[in-house]
Amino acid sequence: MNTCDVPQGRTARDEPSMKSPMAAQSTRAPETPPYPLTAESDRDVLVTANRIGWKVYWVIVAATVTNYLVMILWSLPLVSEMAGGGMPFDMRPGGYSHDDAREFLTAITDAGRDFYLGTQQLLDLSYPTLVAITLTIPLFHLVPRYWGWALAVLAIAAGVFDHLENSAVAVMLRVEPNALTEAMVSTASNWTLAKTISMTCASVALLVILCMKGIAWLRTRKARAKSP
Numbered sequence: 001m002n003t004c005d006v007p008q009g010r011t012a013r014d015e016p017s018m019k020s021p022m023a024a025q026s027t028r029a030p031e032t033p034p035y036p037l038t039a040e041s042d043r044d045v046l047v048t049a050n051r052i053g054w055k056v057y058w059v060i061v062a063a064t065v066t067n068y069l070v071m072i073l074w075s076l077p078l079v080s081e082m083a084g085g086g087m088p089f090d091m092r093p094g095g096y097s098h099d100d101a102r103e104f105l106t107a108i109t110d111a112g113r114d115f116y117l118g119t120q121q122l123l124d125l126s127y128p129t130l131v132a133i134t135l136t137i138p139l140f141h142l143v144p145r146y147w148g149w150a151l152a153v154l155a156i157a158a159g160v161f162d163h164l165e166n167s168a169v170a171v172m173l174r175v176e177p178n179a180l181t182e183a184m185v186s187t188a189s190n191w192t193l194a195k196t197i198s199m200t201c202a203s204v205a206l207l208v209i210l211c212m213k214g215i216a217w218l219r220t221r222k223a224r225a226k227s228p
Contacts, residue, residue, distance in 0.1 A: 064130040082112030093196040095189035132159030155202040161195035
């Protein structure tokens with residue numbers, strides 16, 4: 001079409017483009033996401049999440065220590081006082097016999113039973129879970145591979161055994177001394193022994209690992225201080 005054939009008021013430049021849809025798509029600017037994902041941004045997110053996670057962990061550690069001190073310094077001594085000086089079941093890591101349990105249940109007052117079943121068991125409801133988390137997380141992070149998993153499972157098992165011990169102790173506290181059976185006592189005592197063994201192993205393992213990590217850190221620091 002010649003320029004002279006274009007209607008008046010329009011030029012050849014004003015004619016619509018006859019480009020193909022494929023050509024138009026190829027010239028379109030690529031869309032960019034509103035929040036570009038880069039390796040650095042992903043790393044920053046992980047670092048932030050890790051910091052928040054450890055802050056939450058230290059809050060749990062503080063709650064664990066507080067719970068433990070409240071029981072050791074207040075509730076358990078009060079139970080012992082109301083039982084004529086008898087040791088509560090929770091403070092007998094080596095277990096107890098049928099005669100030991102019957103003697104304690106005979107000595108404890110009604111107010112002592114109510115306090116043991118109420119306040120003390122309520123405090124001990126949260127403690128096993130808190131201490132299991134306190135031990136599990138550092139064991140999982142500090143111990144490599146399968147040993148870390150094994151020790152973490154051991155710490156979780158200690159918390160489970162503690163809950164089972166509390167349930168068995170509650171059964172004994174709800175019966176009269178003369179109605180106490182050998183099965184009741186052996187069940188509670190076995191859960192106490194299982195809790196003691198698993199908790200001791202997990203705690204000692206964590207303590208040894210922390211000591212080893214601390215010694216390695218001190219050696220590294222001394223080596224860097226000596227280097228020019």
